[in-house]
Amino acid sequence: MGLTLADDLLGRGLQRIQREIDAAFDAVLPVPDDARAPLVEAMRYAAIGGGKRVRPLLLVTVAEMYGGSRTAAVRAGCALEAIHVYSLIHDDLPCMDDDDMRHGKPTLHKVFDEAIAVLAGDSLHALSFELLSSREISPDPFIRAELVSALAIASGHNGMAGGQVMDMAADEEEFDLHTVTRLQQLKTGALLGAAVEMGAILGKVPEEARGHLRNYARDIGLAFQIADDLLDYEGDEEKAGKALRKDEEQGKATFVSLMGPEKAREQARALSEQAIGHLVQHGKEADLLRELARFIVERDR
Amino acid sequence: MGLTLADDLLGRGLQRIQREIDAAFDAVLPVPDDARAPLVEAMRYAAIGGGKRVRPLLLVTVAEMYGGSRTAAVRAGCALEAIHVYSLIHDDLPCMDDDDMRHGKPTLHKVFDEAIAVLAGDSLHALSFELLSSREISPDPFIRAELVSALAIASGHNGMAGGQVMDMAADEEEFDLHTVTRLQQLKTGALLGAAVEMGAILGKVPEEARGHLRNYARDIGLAFQIADDLLDYEGDEEKAGKALRKDEEQGKATFVSLMGPEKAREQARALSEQAIGHLVQHGKEADLLRELARFIVERDR
Numbered sequence: 181m182g183l184t185l186a187d188d189l190l191g192r193g194l195q196r197i198q199r200e201i202d203a204a205f206d207a208v209l210p211v212p213d214d215a216r217a218p219l220v221e222a223m224r225y226a227a228i229g230g231g232k233r234v235r236p237l238l239l240v241t242v243a244e245m246y247g248g249s250r251t252a253a254v255r256a257g258c259a260l261e262a263i264h265v266y267s268l269i270h271d272d273l274p275c276m277d278d279d280d281m282r283h284g285k286p287t288l289h290k291v292f293d294e295a296i297a298v299l300a301g302d303s304l305h306a307l308s309f310e311l312l313s314s315r316e317i318s319p320d321p322f323i324r325a326e327l328v329s330a331l332a333i334a335s336g337h338n339g340m341a342g343g344q345v346m347d348m349a350a351d352e353e354e355f356d357l358h359t360v361t362r363l364q365q366l367k368t369g370a371l372l373g374a375a376v377e378m379g380a381i382l383g384k385v386p387e388e389a390r391g392h393l394r395n396y397a398r399d400i401g402l403a404f405q406i407a408d409d410l411l412d413y414e415g416d417e418e419k420a421g422k423a424l425r426k427d428e429e430q431g432k433a434t435f436v437s438l439m440g441p442e443k444a445r446e447q448a449r450a451l452s453e454q455a456i457g458h459l460v461q462h463g464k465e466a467d468l469l470r471e472l473a474r475f476i477v478e479r480d481r
Numbered sequence: 482m483g484l485t486l487a488d489d490l491l492g493r494g495l496q497r498i499q500r501e502i503d504a505a506f507d508a509v510l511p512v513p514d515d516a517r518a519p520l521v522e523a524m525r526y527a528a529i530g531g532g533k534r535v536r537p538l539l540l541v542t543v544a545e546m547y548g549g550s551r552t553a554a555v556r557a558g559c560a561l562e563a564i565h566v567y568s569l570i571h572d573d574l575p576c577m578d579d580d581d582m583r584h585g586k587p588t589l590h591k592v593f594d595e596a597i598a599v600l601a602g603d604s605l606h607a608l609s610f611e612l613l614s615s616r617e618i619s620p621d622p623f624i625r626a627e628l629v630s631a632l633a634i635a636s637g638h639n640g641m642a643g644g645q646v647m648d649m650a651a652d653e654e655e656f657d658l659h660t661v662t663r664l665q666q667l668k669t670g671a672l673l674g675a676a677v678e679m680g681a682i683l684g685k686v687p688e689e690a691r692g693h694l695r696n697y698a699r700d701i702g703l704a705f706q707i708a709d710d711l712l713d714y715e716g717d718e719e720k721a722g723k724a725l726r727k728d729e730e731q732g733k734a735t736f737v738s739l740m741g742p743e744k745a746r747e748q749a750r751a752l753s754e755q756a757i758g759h760l761v762q763h764g765k766e767a768d769l770l771r772e773l774a775r776f777i778v779e780r781d782r
Binding site for chain 2: 209220273302320325341353
């Protein structure tokens with residue numbers, strides 16, 4: 181399964197959510213008529229267009245499976261994606277990964293400058309919690325507070341940012357498979373987990389079913405990262421829209437370096453099947469989650 | 482009024498809140514026993530010790546004036562201070578103000594490195610919203626969601642971060658007094674305003690009184706920034722604990738450059754008296770706010 185999926189359920193789902201998230205960012209980020217204009221233009225450059233929007237798709241799909249409003253879920257998905265986008269902007273900075281290309285276009289600090297890139301990331305970070313705490317998400321303040329809590333925990337030092345620091349340490353220290361797994365559960369897994377959790381909050385999913393969805397999220401999170409390592413190892417830079425082969429150059433421990441590419445691919449596929457297994461109590465309404473689990477390990481970008 | 486205030490109301494208030502905020506950061510930031518340790522140590526280095534804690538003091542004072550719990554207010558004050566601290570970390574980065582000293586000690590990126598400084602700022606940013614959305618702040622989710630909303634709006638592109646970008650533009654463009662005022666209302670005023678707003682949310686302050694408190698916050702915010710410009714112009718670097726005379730070197734429009742130091746000092750004092758005027762309906766319980774309004778324009782760091 182490549183990326184020309186227009187005719188299947190997942191392809192249509194991705195195209196629709198991509199349009200919706202672009203429209204949501206466009207609506208909440210009007211360019212002001214003052215000296216803040218470059219900041220908001222930078223936020224728009226990074227946030228609108230590009231990006232698979234896998235996290236919002238997960239969030240919206242779970243919310244809708246349980247009768248949550250799509251409008252509210254898209255808004256929450258936009259907040260979640262704002263965190264993902266800010267993390268990419270900061271990760272690409274010269275003092276971090278020093279990347280020049282992202283989603284097939286120059287990175288933000290290349291087009292604007294580093295200071296604007298830092299502040300555009302910070303502003304998207306704040307925007308995320310502004311969106312989640314606004315009454316337009318839900319008239320129920322409990323839901324708003326729970327959404328904020330889930331995303332804040334997943335993105336901070338006990339989640340994504342903590343995983344990023346572990347990832348930097350992986351350049352210097354020799355990590356084993358256990359530590360690389362833990363690292364990736366934080367760096368990538370936490371936000372994918374938040375996507376499912378936030379969808380479950382909006383859909384008021386009962387606790388037992390929430391447990392199955394959490395397990396699904398954990399397995400696709402790990403599968404996603406193994407697939408990312410495989411892409412870095414053997415992918416096509418043009419399709420990926422960013423520089424590859426960086427892990428190997430840096431001599432960094434990854435799933436591929438620790439398991440070898442074949443075993444890694446096997447493991448990713450096994451995790452994908454295991455993820456689908458957690459959805460056994462769900463019917464057709466979970467088909468998109470099943471397709472997504474398969475897509476995640478077979479994607480070429 | 483200098484900073485040896487131990488015997489008066491404000492001096493005791495500052496000492497107490499400084500202890501409380503340090504203790505709150507210490508409690509929520511245990512150093513983990515894994516590769517994230519440097520991240521959390523960096524967060525602690527920047528967040529604990531140093532800083533006047535004016536924003537938490539404002540928040541806690543307003544909340545207590547209306548019967549809000551001090552424990553909850555200190556926690557919210559810690560969340561607010563986390564945003565302030567993250568903004569200082571990012572402002573000090575080489576690609577921003579490139580400052581070496583802060584609160585009399587080397588800046589975070591000097592002690593750790595730039596990547597850790599970016600991520601420690603990001604993690605304090607997320608921590609802030611984690612704290613505000615947690616049930617320990619209030620059993621009422623409406624209060625939690627309102628606190629998040631107030632702080633997110635005040636810190637993003639329509640608040641503090643937007644003001645920071647305008648401030649960067651002030652290095653290049655010739656701003657007039659109107660634009661400098663707007664800039665400072667965002668850069669410094671928004672977070673001081675959030676302090677009062679968050680205290681009012683916790684104290685469930687009625688709308689009319691909230692209006693008076695907002696006016697108080699607006700006036701002390703501007704007075705605070707004029708005093709900051711005066712400090713930069715004529716202050717003592719050792720007492721300030723950071724490099725001064727940067728505005729003049731950069732030829733940047735400030736209240737002092739636009740009004741002259743004498744007129745600026747007059748204006749700051751007038752704003753301080755005007756701020757105190759907004760508290761006319763309050764009794765002795767607002768004395769600390771009155772002392773704070775006077776202190777803000779007379780401080781020497």
